[in-house]
Amino acid sequence: MTALNTLITVMARRRGDLAVTRLAGADRRRLLGIVGIEAAIVLATALVLAAGVGGLTLAPMLHTQLHTWLPYLPPSYLLAGISMAVAVVATGMVASAVAFTRRRAIEVVSAVE
Numbered sequence: 001m002t003a004l005n006t007l008i009t010v011m012a013r014r015r016g017d018l019a020v021t022r023l024a025g026a027d028r029r030r031l032l033g034i035v036g037i038e039a040a041i042v043l044a045t046a047l048v049l050a051a052g053v054g055g056l057t058l059a060p061m062l063h064t065q066l067h068t069w070l071p072y073l074p075p076s077y078l079l080a081g082i083s084m085a086v087a088v089v090a091t092g093m094v095a096s097a098v099a100f101t102r103r104r105a106i107e108v109v110s111a112v113e
Helices: 002-013 017-021 026-067 075-100 107-112
Strands: none
Touching: 002 017, 002 075, 017 026, 017 107, 026 075, 075 107
């Protein structure tokens, strides 16, 4: 939940940047494509870091207790974890960008916050 709130807050702060990009000539579809690529980079980075930290902390305990370095993780658990990460990043970045780009760009830039 905290990660989702953080991603939504980051996208809310970028509302003006998204509007300026639209005023510079990017259409809404292209802008959402850029946000989608950013979301994929965030997702890949999060999954790699999570796997690395999990492996570094779990491997010594597994080796001590079970005399193996590799943990066993059922594929369904792995798929569920990846699916949850995709849902959090997609909701936090792409869905919020869709919501924030509904207003006309000039209204967002000229609004005083």
